[in-house]
Amino acid sequence: MHFSSYWLDTSEPFVSRSPDVPDGSCDVVVVGAGITGTAAALALAKKGARVMVCEAETVGHAASGRNGGMCNNGFAQDYASLSQRIGTELANRLYLAFDAGVDTVERLVREESIDCDFVRTGKLKLAAKPEHYDKLARSQALLAASVDPDTRLLTKAELCDEIGSNHYHGGLIFEKSAGMHVGRYVRGLAKAAESRGAYILERTPVLGLQRGSRCGYVVRTPRGEICAPQVLLASGISQIGPLGWIRRRIVPVGAFLIVTEPLPHELLDRLLPTRRMATDTKNFVNFFRVTPDNRMLFGGRARFATSNLSSDEKSGLILRQQMATVYPELTDVRIDYCWGGMVDMTANRLPRAGQRDGVYYSMGYSGHGTQMATLMGTLMAEIMDGRADLNPWKDFDWPAIPGHFGKPWFLPLVGAWYRLKDGLQ
Template identity: 30%
Template sequence: MTAFTTASAWADTSSETLPDDPLRPDEHCDLAIVGGGILGLCSGLHAARQGLAVRIVDAARIADRASGLNGGQVIAGFKYDPDWLIEHFGDKRGSALVSFGASTPDAVFGLIERERLNVPRQAKGWIQAAHSETALKAAEDRAAQWIARGVPAKILSADDVTQMTGAQGYLGGWLDPRGGAIQPFAYTRELARIAVAAGVRIAENTRISRLRRENSSWALATADGKTLHAKSVIVATNAYADGLIPGLARTLLPLHSFQIATEPLPYEVLANILPGGQVVSDSRRIVTYYRRGPDNRMLLGGRGSMAEPTSPKAWAHLEHALKRLYPALNDVKIEKRWYGRVAVTLDYLPHVHEPERGLMVAAGCQGRGVGLMTALAPRLVDYLASRDPECIPLPITPIKPIPFHTFRNIGIGAAIAWYRLIDMLER
């Protein structure tokens, strides 16, 4: 029997190969970064341009995990609305978070333009489509809060959403013009390319198995006996957190984000699907997100099973959602199926930790990792250099493992299955 494989819509558009730069038995650097995703690469780039010697170590190949496999949506803000952030964190911290969240799309698109990165992108806006009256009221409130802060957002009627997306079944929503989409695999590989050009040294397929304090520096060791000595460390593994930092993995709930891509669609079929080039996330319990992809494909994603997929049936819920939204695609072939691991936190906010002086951790993207991690990275580096807490908009919190973490994962798996059933019944 042929082994089951997955393939994303992105990998066949990769950029040039990175130079092979394996870790030597005994190395020294100013900043060691564990994890070569968007956070790690942007941190390394910023640090190198500040004159630091930087080493990035990744357990896999650059862009082979979530940073290169995600849906590429660039969304401003956090899961929470501006008014909530100010009420919850107070005027000073809350306002800083609102401003930071508002800046994240500019961080991405500005970096691409400034550095002339070879990254396909569309900065045409993000639509949050509402499938219920409750969700519509929440969308209208969210849009109104951003409009009050000078963002030219637009509240959308049901007809507006139908015209802008071509999808069926929505009651309305809102358009955030700051959002958009990138090709995430190309973005991550291009970040690695310019980081290397700035002097960052990247070791792929190298797992750090132990991290320990050595007087005023840190020692990062591999299973085969190599050691990297660094003055400071950033752990940027997000959903791939393991036992390197005690308790970190148990602060996160790892989930799988599944995606599908259709075969290339003829113009007459694609013409009425997202004609303005926006990207969409909806309001269902298990969020569905979609966009146009490369080669005139339609891409759609959402939460998958907690287990690793073993057959194409694992993506059946996404194919059902695609047909529900676009009946004209009922007979279209699904050519690509893939998935990546993502992490959420219990409070649906990113977490920043400093377990010890000179050791920084950031994790928990809640579906906004492209913009969030691009914008947060230089702030982590600046904080390590200055010790100024104003550098980081998010509070630096202690690591607090989630009680009954294993049982919560089991419960989340059951909840996903239940919510997906309800979503399928709510046509």
């Protein structure tokens, strides 16, 4: 068993052409080389900007190379409840931003010839309880009437064409969603950005950020200082460097995945014949899909814990049991990969992007970020060029989470509350 991301293990490593800080200045420093940072670097370089991306580790090392590879439209949360909370007009605008995110991934894959098995499989949202089916039905009626006629509700009986499991009580299909090999995707974005002239400096943590009199901002790294008039924080949960303001607003929450040995086509045709990206309605969510080389990927929140080697291993055992509950036929299959990653949650599970003290930022995708990080990376190039009106998240303020100073001490309590809700609802 490999305790590492299947996606990073099965894609060509990114080899940077920029081993040293090329010179001490550029137009934009991007902090972080996940999907947001590499998509932004590509878009900025296309506009003619001299860009340096500082990445503390390696390209895609964090959430961007560790996720489920699901490129889904729609919200992670229930559409009906969200539109009631923020209003239908705004909810629909944000919903369409996720559609645009999937379209942007598709466009970049095509334009930059990124070989990452992007396929519009559709998403299957599965009701974990009979009451959850009623919720899905309510959302689907509203979605179909106002913003997404391509959604389709399935009763428990109708699910048999979609999934070889009796575990669920109905489902909702989102046709525009897609799947991809996210390791090849994020590394492909980095390669494309470099080919347009951006520098990607791996193992270059940003340790200091100050407004400078000479040049806008002075970005301090162990490899030297970089001066730039503009800085973009594409740094996810960032646990290092001078980003305490963000750490008080983002809650890092662990999510975990296992991947089986390659499985026979006939078996997969029974388990998930349409190959959709599947996810369920629990707070302790499970999600699963088939990889491009015919393995079952099965993930979830598992324990509401942080990700590290021993935590990933414990979570992997829980996921294995959960997978066997959904698919008894997979009880004895070999597990080849097990890993985890930290999701950048905001309090209301909606992303944030904008500018603070002149520094731009985009993050907080709350587990729904392959498409939104791509869209926002691309849009940040425009927003930094004076088009703040294009920011889909401009209407949201971003107060610090009370009592949160960077270490989410309250996570076990939230986990217990979610477990209780999953039991009650």
